[in-house]
Amino acid sequence: MTVMHQALPAYGFESAPYAHGEPLARADFKTRPEDFVVEEVLGFEPGGEGEHLFLLVQTDAHNTRHTQRCLARHFNVAKQAVSYSGMKDRRGLTSQWFSIHLPGKAIEPDADELAQQGFNVLRWQRHNKKLRIGTHKYNRFHIVLRNLSQIERLNSRLPELKNLGVPNYFGAQRFGHGGANIEEALQWVEQGKLPADRLLRSRVLSTLRGWLFNGVLADRVANGTWNQWQDQDLIQLNGTQSFFTEPQWDDQLQQRFLSDDIHLSAYLAGCDQAGTIPDQMLLLFNQARMEAEPRPLRLKAQQLRWNGDANALQIQFNLQKGAYATSVLRELVLLNDRSGQQEQI
Known part of the structure; x- marks a missing residue:
């Protein structure tokens, strides 16, 4: 690893500091597909007519890109004709919207054929526009934690996470897996160029952005300022990419912060950040012409509620797009994978 690598924050996810202290409660996680259910919520209804067929597809064994390829084969179109809004993981029961560009073709999905491939078609409707990345409004999570120890610790922490x-x-x-994307991205940084393959290029850039952001946020968590205004902080309007700065923090801003109307934010790295990120990384963002954009430092789980006991505790909440349920769970409980080995996520 080069000197440049060593000078950068070494935070991916597992090694990042906790804001509320390492959890004491433990639980089994994802022992069954229905223990982790994700529902993608569009926030609007397809119009009923147009060149694009919208599908709401549920699966428990396929990630987004695999589903995209299968739908392209099913409708006999190029993979690029199948669009989606967000990325979903393979493990868990997930429902996600896709759009298929079918101009002049009155085609409907063969639900039985797709079911044989592991896809449950929940809804379909025509629309006049394709789905684009980030179109959906939020994701709804239904999570079951099983075989909990020290559940009283977890029950005391849930209200804290809901409020703070x-x-x-x-x-x-x-x-x-194991942070392999970071090493891959840093190899391209050392070469001083981006890969030609579009998907690999996107992965390299998103990995670098996430790694750098986690480093900034981890430092704020470590010094106790991740939810406290600092001079020159970005102040982001809830649910938007709009932001502003203020020379000082006042009671009105504090009330807006407490009511979730605004969030303290940091930049996702971009080509306009000379002097704040290593020059070799800046070179890649310049090649991609990718501009910096804000991301909130704080994640609030909306409509968070829970019920159950130590055998099975059910937790439900909504998260804005781009947020990770594992970031909520990580502050709540130490998780065991299916084999029973401890996994901190």
Whole structure:
């Protein structure tokens, strides 16, 4: 690893500091597909006519890109004709919207054929526009934690997380198994160029952005300022990319912050950040012409509620797009994978 690598924050996800202290409660996680259910909420209804067929598809064994390829084969179109709004993980029961560009073709999905491939088609409707990345409004999570120890610790922490939120870290999914995406991205940084392949290019840039952001946020968590205004902080309007700065913090801003109308934010790295990120990384963002944009430091789980006991505790909440449920769970409980080995996520 080069000197440049060593000078950068070494935070992916697992090693990042806790805001509320390391949890004492433990639980089994994802022992069954229905223990982790994600519902993508568009926030609007397809119009009923147009060149694009919208599908709401549920699966428990396929990630977004695999589903995209299968839908392209099913409708006999190029993969690029199948669009989606957000990325979903393979593990868990997920429902997600896709759009298929079918101009002049009155085609409907063969639900039985797709079911044989592991896809449950919940809804379909025509629309006049394709789905684009980030179109959906939020994701709804239904999570079951089983075989809990020290559940009283967890029950006392849930209200704290509901009121104060958690650090808005990029989850482990962003960085690949064992952080492999970070090493891959840094190899391209050393070469001083981006890969030609579009998907690999996107992964390199998103990995670097997530890694750098987690480093900034982790430092704020470590010194106790992740939810306290600092001079020159970005102040982001809730649910938008709009932001502003203020020379000082006052009672009115504090009330807006407490009511979740605004959030303290930091930049996702871009080409206009000379002097704040290493020059070799800046070179890649310049090649991509990718501008910096704000991301909140704080993540608030909306409509958070829970019920159950130590055998099975059910937790439900909504998260804005781009946020990770694992960032909420990480501050709440130490999780065991299916084999029973401890996994901190």
